[in-house]
């Protein structure tokens with residue numbers, strides 16, 4: 001206020017008037033409200049869980065009234081329980097999806113990187129670039145950025161279900177989502193075997209058996225999947241022996257865990273989540289967490305760690 005020029009612009013009688021004058025001019029005073037700098041990250045997503053048994057029942061009920069031709073996909077989003085969230089975490093997300101018996105949905109492509117973890121399939125397929133890939137339970141299919149993919153179920157009795165995992169919150173935040181649809185002739189389409197976007201459970205199962213748990217107690221038998229086509233997410237499959245507990249860790253990466261088999265618990269700070277096959281656990285970044293297996297169990301881990309690492313912000317601690 002001592003400076004003559006400053007005094008002309010901000011000649012006010014009180015702190016409130018001064019701040020209001022700054023706001024009226026289209027600014028926000030940096031000295032009021034929430035600052036951007038704090039000693040550690042403050043996360044507005046909560047640790048959370050979604051139950052497959054509940055999700056399956058809801059999808060079956062919804063199947064009678066939702067036409068996927070209209071809705072594009074018949075899925076339910078695992079929205080975080082924190083206020084006003086539509087995604088599981090702030091960079092990665094999961095949904096349960098169902099394909100009714102004999103149902104086919106048109107193909108689409110998007111700049112979102114995604115994958116599907118198959119829960120139930122007796123003749124369901126994903127189309128990738130105009131070729132059909134049939135899926136078995138616990139298989140993983142990757143549908144990377146801008147790759148055409150469709151879906152269908154040739155079984156006339158049994159619905160198919162899977163979990164979609166996506167980086168759509170990140171792509172949405174960066175305002176880089178593009179999306180297109182097209183019709184495909186499934187009847188004339190060739191079947192593809194051995195796509196590098198198709199990670200078969202039977203192969204993973206064999207590879208896991210050859211591994212040993214981390215000697216430092218950090219992990220069970222843990223295998224990083226080769227997924228260079230989805231650079232925003234890294235996938236691990238981790239197998240635990242009955243009653244195995246791994247050491248707690250917290251990091252600046254977000255994590256989603258899908259139970260592929262068995263059952264156990266995940267402790268995140270002061271919350272404990274039980275899981276069994278098909279359930280999903282969301283662990284926001286900078287929350288201390290660890291797993292414990294009740295019986296022999298396997299988790300699929302999806303993390304945004306490669307994004308955080310690429311930008312130089314990856315940190316982890318065990319306390």
Ligand SMILES: [Fe+2]
Nearest residue numbers: 108114143149
């Ligand atoms: Fe998609």
